[in-house]
Amino acid sequence: MSIPALLAAQAHVNRNIAPDHQRFLACLPRDKGNEVIPEIPDFAEFTCSVLGWQKGDLVSGDALSDLQVTLPEYHETLRASFAVREVEPKDDKHPWLLLVQCLPSGTSLDEVQEQKDHRHWQATPHAKFERLLRETGVPIGLLFNGTHLRLTYAPRGESSGYLTFVVAELAKVAGRPIFAALHMLLCAERLFTMAEKQRLPAILADSRKYQNLVSTQLAQQVLAALYELLRGFQAADDQRKGELLRRVLAEDPNQVYSSLLTVLMRLVFILYAEDRGLLSSDSVYSNYYSVTGLFERLRADAGRYPDTMDQRYGAWAQLLTLFRLIFEGGRHGSLQLPARKGYLFDPERYSFLEGRAWKRERQPGEKADVPRVSDGVIFRVL
Template structure:
């Protein structure tokens, strides 16, 4: 049983094969590696310098076996492959089994003979993993819904602070810019959470954990016994601003060192009002006056990102901690792409936030509901069905209930105005709650988040990695290898040089969140690394080679030498591809920013700044108006 990876000139084989008793079909392939080999890092001694995890996936895909187990003796990784579906990886650390016996039980339950052979087909591991994969879209959609509500909470918090300051804070700042600022904050948080979980910032350093880390902040806020007390404290927002500044400009201190990552994403001057500064001021010249955004608001922002509210059998929801390390960059991009069709508006009259079908919430003016109700119940139900997508039976049931579900909460959001309370009460069961559990009532003059008038008619869809991998490979192979268009199979001998590869220009004219650009970056970078290895082999180890040409050090103008570590080479190649080869264009400028974020995540390196990204806002490029 074997699989040949032609383009890398290597044949993969398992060391052990576990077969099904009933039909002798292979159920599990097993490969072991020496103890020092990390299962997620390149196998340096192999011709194809891929990780054990990647090699096992290729072996499974080539043989059609659904499951593989890879181990180095202390770490065990289960790899599951399904045609046309994303791969699944599950990892156990044997060193933790004595401290966390639940993980040992999970390993025994999933990998034991009973699970593989002694249960019905629907309860065996391939079926369970296939069911789990089907939930991936649900996870992505739910995270998108939670992030949208978090953006709404932050927009309204800043708007309230602006009202308390008689409108001085947001002088010259439109509602659309306020929405973009709130969305940027959430993008920053996703970046930091992803970077911290990947070990690319300083998570684990006591000083960072205590004063800067985002991953640990939520748990620290939850240590307060009464969440209501958090509404009167405001230090968490200042902490986030400090973290954003530290990432942007770097820190050079005897107790903490962090390289400056630069980039527009964390630029404090991009939205100075978030720091309480006026437009046109510079963060290094004018002191920040951090906004009194409550710790409770910050808590809800973090919980929207770190915990998924998942439906459970039998009804109800259960919070589940989300791992950004395990989340595909494509999934993160899709979450934010779903926010491109939203914007912020200022209410000209009282607006109610209504529950929609499938989480597709809507905002409707109270006066419109009253006008429809004055016509007839039938007219009101027909209007609500069109706006919310809910069934007429469910709408009639809500409209005929007499008492509001939470009268005290509704009175609170009505700010003691009995007349307003009485007007809204008849529609109270239609209202949705915000992340604080309060019914959504937007008062005249307040800013709220809603669907924009330029909403994309095609909607947004999660682009799985399996799709981008196939499209990118099919599209780029004729450009990366010689003779592919003439029917010659890609191979190490036909691979073009790193210089030729890095001279290519790849443009996605409707890049969205950058799913195809991210995969192009991965794929082209892997070919660049292979080109460097090929040049090294041809040079016979005569001396160090330069980057990116892979020429002998004395024969090149480049002063940068090819790093010896495979991981360093791949990180460097991804940055070079992102900076030199990839271009993204979109009608929505925030889509370009999201594509940049996706590429930053795939190219991020612990000791290097963000690479320059070739992103363009098509509207400004063509002089069009949104």
Template sequence: MTKQTRHHEWLSLIDVSGPFLAAPVLEKVFPQGLESVDPLKRRHLRQAYDEWREALDLEDPRLVDIHQAWGELVLTEGLDLNDEEGDTLRSGDRLPDGLSYRHPESSVTLNPAYVVVDDQHEDKPLMLVAVHGPEVDLDSTIEGDGWATSPAERMVQLCRATETRLGLVTNGERWMLVDAPVGAVTTFASWYARLWSQEPMTLQAFVTLLGINRFFDAKDRRLSALLDDSLQHQDEVTDALGKQVQRAVDVLIQSLNRANHDRNQELLKGIPPGELYEAALTVMMRLVFLLNAEERELMDVVKDERFQTYYAVSSLRIQLREQAGLHSEELLSHRRDAWSRLLAIFRAIYGGIEHEALRMPALGGSLFDPDRFPFLEGRIKGTSWRTDEARPLPIDNRTVLLLLDAIQLFQGRTLSYRALDVENIGYVYEGLLEHTVERAKEVILDLDATKSAKKPWVGLEELESAEEEGGKAVERLLKERTGSAISRVRNDLKKSVDPEDNARLLAACHNDQSLCNRIAPYFHLLRIDSWGYPLAYPQGSYMVTTGTDRRETGTHYTPKSLTEAIVTETLEPVAYVGPAEGEARENWRLKSSEELLDLKVCDPAMGSGAFLVQACRWLSERLLEAWQDEERAGKCIRIDGKSLDSLEGGEPLPRDVEERLLVARRLIAKRCLYGVDINPMAVELAKLSIWLVTLAKGRPFGFLDHNLRSGDSLLGIHDLDQLRCLDMEPNRAGSGRKLFAQAIDQAVDEAVELCKRLRQRLILDIHDVEAMAELDKEARRKLE
């Protein structure tokens, strides 16, 4: 077993939420693998766990004492946190001062049960430890004290209030490490004591990472340093995932392009190139949604054997990989059933399944609408998926495997979507919004360029024109476009093309031998796709290129650390009575559930919905607190969030805390959250993001379609024809009255010209304030 495989194996055996320790970081610090655990210690821990488990199962009256003894044993003997002087692990009266936190809106005060301190540096706290009863679920909200948060979230608050980065929360069975760095995403990693004997590697990892050495070793080997290094690596994972998905989109576009060519250009007839890119991106977003839903068991059918065998996306990748292992990936190129299976699960999500052997509710929503991009099913625009025959595209299984690998694998390891925040997924896909699809107006060569290259492609005619000026002109042109050294360009131009590469180039040229011969001299400067084919685009082909949408529409990723702080500061004054009046925090009063559900939060440039996602989380937690307050006052809460004196036959709110949280999130999303973005794909991405934090089993998710809309929130229109006609639907029958078309066009042209002059003036003389002001006034007058 390799070192890398060993680290990946134990990482897959623990529950992680958020960016945790990266395998490359672990390999660097532990090149020989995890530290071994003394057999005597292992046996002692197993015996103590069995005694604790027996006392719990038999409801032993001594359970409280046994529970406390078990926790102390893990900390002192398992992790060796109690040094010879007994000063490292403190508890009770020996806890350092200042390690408590009082929640301002309730009577709850948090204190750690134990604290690991650095007694050489003024008893600096290194890790706080909270011990809960064995019946407490560390992820579920604690009821009855007016603060609707889980033990895990309470540890986060305690860590941040006391400026202690690390926390450890346990109920005896589960041992959860909390990493709460200032200004960054919180991570939760959980070990289960029952697995320490079944999977010894998990105990090794627990002792190695949380033992005393990780707090007092060399600085670069301490746990906090490993987590910091891994945070940087997490950014690399997200960036790498974005590139993988981009390559997958490229391959899918090329597959559609080949299918269109094979059908005499009829398949994609009348479909704008930009819509083709939206379709490919939508396929990838659908797959990400399904992987989340399957991993988090958000659909009841996930555990059904038939679903796993014939529908599940996660099992499809495993099945394709097994086929490739038994035969070869080349064999997958000749099979085409996987694409049909994807189309089937897309339809099943949208329209549901009603069969005696398998039932699945219809979830609807625009993301999975089969008629939105009918050409993906081989249907023409205007046909219906319910009545018209589908003729699935000839997309081979090898391409489908690439799509699935792109979103599930990183450095050979399967990614856990539980460990990826919704914001991370948003970041991956926002990077794709700066690309689009265009039809090649001439023969285009996609060059193997460096990151610094601004235009990594060149027209074949442009190259041939440079050839007329001589070899040095060609070298200069290719150096400029690739960003490579002139020596590399010269060497690549001198290389010959072997027969196998020539065959691949001929396939890329749609078997046009003449075109193949013209491109061959530049073969070694071309970018190669995931299947080893050079990226050369004959005239009329669809090609993925860098667009301007992301820059022009301002679609950019906002990190969770920023959204958390901004949302809290923004919503506290409207969710509580007191902040706006200047009251001290301890005098704030949470508004009623009805008042909270009447709030309206709108993001006029929402992008992937990062702020709305965080607003949904924050407001739903406040809504849970309000419901608890009202229930203590004798009220009954109905399933629609109404607080009543009696239910009067209505359905009550679920008692399960997790179910309540989902209800709260869906109510907040439906009644309180609104968003607009000029980029239609950003809107779909925002819907996906909010779906992933609100989806309840079996509930349709089309409820967001009217809340999140595409449009220009600045002008309130999509295009100038709406302004020219003074009509929001200028192309409908009976419209088209361009009342002020000429005047509006003239005003816009003049305003644009003035803006250009203003920009030029800024460049020429940034200090000439008076001239700039006059130009600005003139431009404003014209626009008005």
């Protein structure tokens, strides 16, 4: 769900949601101690009393005969429990707004269910529901099991997405903002009466457009960073008169691009981990190792010495040190980083990144001859 799409549709969370939340709690059963049991026993009653739907909005039975998908290879037929009609369908061939699949209470949405007949499709309820949405041409669906309500969007020919609301969280006072979001997306007004551009189908379609736009812009940024890093290594190779990349270019030139893409993936991983405090909050790490701290220093240097950034060096060496620190781990005073190991940060995969010949392992005590990739290159990459 894209925030720009929500804003364009003027979809705002109701801050005065308490009365609706009380109606929601009234739909839930109670135990002997009058405590709420976080389970919606009747989906139809929930939609009417909480979301404001009409009883006739949920269509079932023979009216859904055209919404069945037969899978002869699996001896199985996929069908919806309910369907909701469009208020003003654009054509008679597509009269449906969304499909609803109700599962037995507590059924996992994301685990394959045991079946006596192994000829049936061994897939999760969510995967089967997505298949139903794609095959019927109704991209919007609600998958429900009493304890979870999942809004699914699976347009044909595109990747799917979903948003899951957990009843146990919705039932809490602290969960009122989540309930308000659910109510905002699925209330009767959002589905049936608002202007077309403000209704749920338009929001989901616009969200996909915004996501595609972001993906395109991100791809362009990654490609620009890759080319910048490539130019930096070309310059470093020239300074060594072609000896840095001579062997790898002769044996497997694609490894140069693979190595630089790996560097970008490492940076994305580290930036994500630093942003969420998953690496270290120690001042030694923040001041001398972190990518975030390095970027701040490079930005300050670019402000003071804009004409000489491509004649300054040191940032690439810091990144190499950080990559090895994450791979091998390290400890100094209060700074403690466990060895992560793994394929992504393995320094022996691309030895020329550290200045060694292709496929040449680093020897104990060996002095590193780090490639002279300028600070300007690293700053532009970051």
